[in-house]
Amino acid sequence: MTVASDPVxxxxxxxxxxxxxxxxxLLIVASVAGVWLVVAAARQTVPVYAAAHTIVxxxxxxxxxxxxxxxxxxxVADTYLGEGHLGGxxxxxRTIEEGELVPAAAVGDADAARTTSVVVRSAVxxxxxxxxxxxxxxxxxxxxxxxxxxxxxxxxxxxxxxxVTRDDSMIGGGAAALELVIPRDDVSATxxxxxxESALSIVPTTGAGS
Numbered sequence: 001m002t003v004a005s006d007p008v009x010x011x012x013x014x015x016x017x018x019x020x021x022x023x024x025x026l027l028i029v030a031s032v033a034g035v036w037l038v039v040a041a042a043r044q045t046v047p048v049y050a051a052a053h054t055i056v057x058x059x060x061x062x063x064x065x066x067x068x069x070x071x072x073x074x075x076v077a078d079t080y081l082g083e084g085h086l087g088g089x090x091x092x093x094r095t096i097e098e099g100e101l102v103p104a105a106a107v108g109d110a111d112a113a114r115t116t117s118v119v120v121r122s123a124v125x126x127x128x129x130x131x132x133x134x135x136x137x138x139x140x141x142x143x144x145x146x147x148x149x150x151x152x153x154x155x156x157x158x159x160x161x162x163x164v165t166r167d168d169s170m171i172g173g174g175a176a177a178l179e180l181v182i183p184r185d186d187v188s189a190t191x192x193x194x195x196x197e198s199a200l201s202i203v204p205t206t207g208a209g210s
Contacts, residue, residue: 058115
């Protein structure tokens with residue numbers, strides 16, 4: 001008598017094996033999607049303002065003083081002045097270099113500005129490194145009598161140059177008229193020194209022009 005042999009049985013794949021496969025597939029898809037989102041976010045640009053020229057503290061900022069550029073800033077976009085946010089009377093609260101993106105923190109209300117601008121004439125040569133945006137000290141030597149001056153002293157410790165007009169044709173050479181942004185608290189002393197014909201000198205602060 002022939003004994004019938006049992007058919008070879010194919011082992012069934014465990015359910016947990018299929019689940020692990022699909023879980024791995026989902027992780028791969030999620031990873032690819034995450035990378036795509038990061039790349040897409042990095043490529044997104046927003047229009048913000050950049051300084052069209054060097055803007056000094058206290059200087060009013062108008063549409064002609066800035067240009068609109070599209071930049072990918074990501075999560076820090078809100079820290080810069082965006083297009084359309086230049087309404088009202090605003091001034092720079094610090095020096096903004098030409099081409100620099102305008103930080104929102106570097107712009108303030110004109111009515112609250114604590115600086116103003118004056119024009120002074122330097123009695124001595126002004127270094128070539130002194131230009132718009134340079135931070136300088138203003139020194140004054142009070143006039144004692146015609147041609148005789150007292151010891152120089154610091155009149156304004158922190159001034160910012162708006163513009164420089166040099167006049168090399170004057171005897172002695174190097175004299176210059178400078179428009180400066182100075183603290184309002186220093187205005188009275190500065191005007192008094194000019195009225196008293198004190199000899200004024202412009203000295204760049206340490207590191208200026210480097």
